[in-house]
Structure formats: structure tokens, C-alpha cells
Amino acid sequence: MGIVQKTVRARTAVCVAFALAASLIFGLAACGTSDGLDDAQANVDLSRVTRDDALAARISDEVKKDGVLTVGSNAVWAPAEFTGEDNETVIGYEIDLIKAVAxxxxxxVRIVNSSFSTIIPSVGSKFDxxxxxxTITAxxxxxxxxxxxxxxxxxxxxRAGNPKKVDPDNLCGVRASVQVGTAEETALEDASAACVSxxxxxxxxxxxxxxxxxxxxxxxxxxxxxxxxxxxxxYAVKQTKGKLELLGDPYDVAPQGIVVAKKDTATAEAIQGALNKLIDSGEYMRILHAWGVEDGAIERAEINPDVK
Structure with missing residues (x-):
């Protein structure tokens, strides 16, 4: 295995406001108008999702006191969470999932667009x-x-054609871009240290x-x-219409999770139950299918799954 493959990497959300970047560079329209993602949002029908009184009763008093689930999200990463064509409304498959859970x-639901690195520290205070x-990591x-x-x-x-002949298994000396505070940044740091050693x-x-x-x-x-x-x-490859291409196969498939305050077991269990109800009813897959991301579907929601 190559240098990067030897590192322990946990997938995390890397945020992308990519349609904006593409529009500035290539004259593409922003977000949904260029690729139909806003249309996908409009087609996600949550009217069949109903309240479960037993699960609702399990939410902690702190969370349910105002009747609103306040959600911290870095809404610049299409197609998971990003702003639509009005540049204000937050849409995406993760947003639809949390709306269905709520x-x-x-x-x-109240979505608060926030800096990625501030979200986890603010859960339990600023955000529910x-x-x-x-990424779920130990x-x-x-x-x-x-x-x-x-x-x-x-x-x-x-870039299309890989003009620099980048080898994903050996990035020593390669110029690599990454977002701050992500697991990908940590992975590259580990790989870089391995190069030097x-x-x-x-x-x-x-x-x-x-x-x-x-x-x-x-x-x-x-x-x-x-x-x-x-x-x-x-999505970046799609938005640039061939200006970029994926390199190699995906690495380190790992679980993602909704973040809940450490001590708020009641709310975590209620959210778990809501997700499993959505899975059983088929609403979960309908949401993922609407966004074309069903490959990442899980069979059952777990709390703090065993990860390395």
C-alpha cells in the first residue's frame, strides 16, 4: 500500500461551495441552476413523514423546550449541504435527512450556517x-x-488528464490542496511526515x-x-464539466454521524429511533435517491458505532 493508504484516516465533511467557484472561473451558473440540484430539492416530498409520539417524548427537555431543533451546518458542501439558487436557503441530502428526523x-428545524471547525464544540450550547x-472517529x-x-x-x-501525473499512493513532493480542520488534512499531514521520515x-x-x-x-x-x-x-467533477477528474478509487469508507451533546443520551436515542423509522418506511432511501447518493446508505442507525 502507498504512503497515504498507510495512514489512518477518518472521513469528515469537507465543505464545498463549488458551484460558486466554478461560476467565477468557467462562467457556469451557480448551484442548482447548472445541474438540477435545486430541482432535486423540490422533488423531496416529506409530507409522508409523520410524528412518532413515543420517540418525540424521548427528546431531552433542553432540546424540545422551544419546539425547534437547532442544527449547526457548514452549508457550502454540495450536494450534502449548500445554499440554493437564492444563496440563502440551505439544501442538500443531509438537510433533508435532518428535516425528516425532526x-x-x-x-x-432551524439551520445555522456556521464555520465547520466551530460546530462540534458548539453542540449542546449554541446548537442542539x-x-x-x-466522520465518526474514536x-x-x-x-x-x-x-x-x-x-x-x-x-x-x-485536472483532466492528470497532467502532473499524480500518484495517489505517493504524494511526496506533490502540491496538495485541502480544507482546514478536516480528516483529509490530518491524513495528508500523516502522509507528509511519513515522506520525510x-x-x-x-x-x-x-x-x-x-x-x-x-x-x-x-x-x-x-x-x-x-x-x-x-x-x-x-460533484466538483460534474460542475466543471470535464475540467477535473477523479483519481483512483475512494479510500477509507467510514461512517458519518449526526452530532449530539455527549451527555444527551435521550436525544441521541430519539434521533436513532427516528432514523430507523425512516429507513423502515423507505423515506430514508427516497431522500438519498433524490440526490443521487444512495450508494452511502446504511441498513440501521447506530449510536457511537465501533470505529478506530
Missing amino acids: KVLGLD VGVSGF EREKTVTFVEFYRAGMSYAV GGRPAIDMQVYEAQTQATTAVITGRADVMYSDTPVSA
Whole structure:
């Protein structure tokens, strides 16, 4: 296995406001108008999702006191969570899933668009839950509780034709862009350290605040490769209409979770029950299918699944 494959990597949400970057560089329309994603949002019908009184009763008093589930999300990562054509409304498959969960629990939803790195520390205070494609890791399970809802891998993307001949199994000396605070950043740091310890040049890491910038770096040639979540990388390829391409197969498929406060076991169990009810009814798969991301579907939702 190559340098990067030897590192322990946990998938996390890498946020992308990619349609905006594409529009600035290639003159593409923003978000849904260029690829039909807003149309997909309009076709997600949650009218069949009904309240479950027993599950609703299990939500902690702190969460249900105002009747609103306040959700922290970094809404710049299509197609998981991003702003629609009005540049305000947050849409995406994760948003539809948390709305469906809230409906089962008899709660309204308020999505708060926030910086990715601030969401987990704010769950239990500013936010009731966090939804931003967070990978479930043993380290994170020490501070928060996760309810698994999806599984996804991580992928590299390069300019079409891979002009720099990037080898995903050996990134030593390669210019690689990544978003700050993500597991992909950690993975590249570990891989770079392995390069140096083996007497080879370090990875030239370009760490950006937003995935928009990381993606643009590859498009403009400032970086040779970017590392992000597989659905995000695939969406970036689609948005650039052939300017980018995926490199190799996805790595490290891992569970993603809805983040709940560590001590709020009641709310975590209620969300788990709501997700499993959505799975049993078929609503879960209908949401994923509407966004074309059904490959990451799970069979049952678990709380803090066993991960490395």
C-alpha cells in the first residue's frame, strides 16, 4: 500500500461551495441552476413523514423546550449541504435527512450556517445537533455522541488528464490542496511526515479555510491534486464539466454521524429511533435517491458505532 493508504484516516465533511467557484472561473451558473440540484430539492416530498409520539417524548427537555431543533451546518458542501439558487436557503441530502428526523420527533428545524471547525464544540450550547458530514472517529466520540446515518469515502481530484501525473499512493513532493480542520488534512499531514521520515520531500500542503478555495487551487494550477469527500469530489467533477477528474478509487469508507451533546443520551436515542423509522418506511432511501447518493446508505442507525 502507498504512503497515504498507510495512514489512518477518518472521513469528515469537507465543505464545498463549488458551484460558486466554478461560476467565477468557467462562467457556469451557480448551484442548482447548472445541474438540477435545486430541482432535486423540490422533488423531496416529506409530507409522508409523520410524528412518532413515543420517540418525540424521548427528546431531552433542553432540546424540545422551544419546539425547534437547532442544527449547526457548514452549508457550502454540495450536494450534502449548500445554499440554493437564492444563496440563502440551505439544501442538500443531509438537510433533508435532518428535516425528516425532526418531523418524526415533532420539531421544527432551524439551520445555522456556521464555520465547520466551530460546530462540534458548539453542540449542546449554541446548537442542539451538528450535521455537516462529520466522520465518526474514536477521538471525536470522547467529546460528543454520534448517531450514524451514512457512509462515505474520500477521493482525490486532479485536472483532466492528470497532467502532473499524480500518484495517489505517493504524494511526496506533490502540491496538495485541502480544507482546514478536516480528516483529509490530518491524513495528508500523516502522509507528509511519513515522506520525510523515509527521506523523501514533504507533501506541499495548501490548507484553505473553504473547500471552494482548495478546489479552485487545482483548477487554476496552483495545486496538483485536492483531497476531499467522494461525493464532493464527484460533484466538483460534474460542475466543471470535464475540467477535473477523479483519481483512483475512494479510500477509507467510514461512517458519518449526526452530532449530539455527549451527555444527551435521550436525544441521541430519539434521533436513532427516528432514523430507523425512516429507513423502515423507505423515506430514508427516497431522500438519498433524490440526490443521487444512495450508494452511502446504511441498513440501521447506530449510536457511537465501533470505529478506530
